[in-house]
Amino acid sequence: MPITRRAALAGACMLPGLRPAFAQAARWxxxxxxxxxxxHTRNLRSFIDAVAAxxxxxxxxxxxxxGSLMPQPQIKRGVQTGQAQIGEILLAAYGNEDPFFEADAVPGLVRNLEDARRLANVQAPFIEARLARQGLMLLYLAPWPQVAITANQNLTDPAQLRGLRIRSYSPISSRLASLLGAQPTLIVAPEVPQAFxxxxxxxxxxxxxxxxDTAVWDYSRFFIKAAIATSKNAVFVNRRAFESLPEAQRNAVLAAATAAGERGWRLxxxxxxxAEARMAARGVQVVEAPAVVVEAIxxxxxxxxxxxxTRAGADGRRMLDQYRAAQG
Known part of the structure; x- marks a missing residue:
């Protein structure tokens, strides 16, 4: 587990008046x-500011x-190859690479932030192990609010989803759309307005x-809350870059990551x-999906x-058992 800021600086503060020495500069x-x-971006910036401080x-x-340095689908690979030292991704978007990256996005597994936090606690070691094999180190996980549906009509019957051309954001969300009879198209967030x-x-x-963030009021009249899933972002660092830092700097990065992870749940x-208030103020109707739609999902x-x-194998069953035990 990441150490505390007090512990990170303890070794450098043993003598009165002595400040920690950071001889090696890094520009990431x-x-x-x-x-x-x-x-999420504001949280990442606060983490970066804390590291500098x-x-x-x-x-x-x-x-x-x-996506100004590289598109989201390229970020993980970009950090692996050293084009960037730190990256943030939507874990579920990498589900085709490894099922553990999309566990929290499976509909019905996580229904609120409390469930999401319990799952994060048991999921993190599996994620850490997979990233480590790829030269990466997990810094923190941070959740999204629940996945919902935006549309120009209120969806009150599962039949309305059949044949509907719907934007998905990950392989597993595409699978959900297909099971509901919709026609999924994988589109990253900045391209959604143009796609509509x-x-x-x-x-x-x-x-x-x-x-x-994508001005939904310009292309959808309804925001339909259906308790679909609660996904998470992962922020990670190139392990070689991290290990090149002196110990005091590594501890500072870990302490800032711990704080950012905690802050993410509140944010x-x-x-x-x-966001719901902002949408409502611009004329979007924020509504709860009826029970029949929730049940279909x-x-x-x-x-x-x-x-x-089945796809995740023995590790997947082990993680599900741990998660269900944590639910009580």
């Missing part, structure tokens, strides 16, 4: 596909938001902050409420949970 790049104003400016990280304008999609699976709840989810466990 951080890449994220999310907008500058998104709470705790290392007395010896570790400086330049943040590139909204061009008629490529008629609805989308998304969260309240992403919907608000998710705040961002959901703020959960029925698909039961199938997908078993499918996921």
């Amino acid at each position: 790049q951080a890449a994220t596909g999310f907008a500058e104003g998104n709470y 705790e290392t007395q400016g010896a570790v400086q990280v330049q943040l590139h938001a909204n 304008a061009a008629g490529l999609i008629q609805a989308q699976l998304t969260t309240a902050p992403v919907a608000a 998710a709840a705040e961002a959901e409420a703020e 959960r029925a698909a989810g039961h199938t997908m949970i078993e499918d996921w466990a």
Whole structure:
């Protein structure tokens, strides 16, 4: 587990008046596909600022938001190859690479932030092990609010989903759309408004902050809350770059990551409420999905949970057992 800031600095503060010495300077790049104003990006920037402060400016990280350094699908590979030292990704978007990256996005497995936190606690060691094999080190996980649906019509019957051209954001969300009879198209968030304008999609699976960040009021009249899933972002660092830092700098990075991980859970709840209010103020109707729609989604989810466990193998079953035990 990441050590505390007190422990990180303890060795350098043993003598009165002695400040920690950060002899080695590092100039890193951080890449994220999310907008500058998104709470995940703001959290990442706060983490970066904390690293600079705790290392007395010896570790400086330049943040590139909204896919400006590289598109989101390329970020993980970009950090592996050293094009950037820190990256942030939506874990579920990498589900084709490894089923553990999409566990939290399986419909019906996680229904609220409390469930999401329990799952994160048991999921993290499996994620860490997989990233380590690829030359990466997990810094922190941070959740999204629940996935919902935006559309120009209120979806009150599962039959309305059949044939609907719907934006998905990951392989597993595409699978859900297909099970519901919709026609999924995988589209990254910045391209959603154009996809609606061009008629490529008629609805989308998304969260309240992403919907608000992409001015959902310009292309959808309804934001339909259906308790679909609660996904997470992962922020990670190139292990070789991290290990090249002196110990005091590594400890400072870990302490800042611990704080960012904790902050992310609070920001998710705040961002959901703020985004829903912003949408409502611009004329979007924020509504709860009727029970019949929620039940159709959960029925698909039961199938997908078993499918996921089969693909994830023994580790998957072990993680599910740990998660269900944590639920009590």
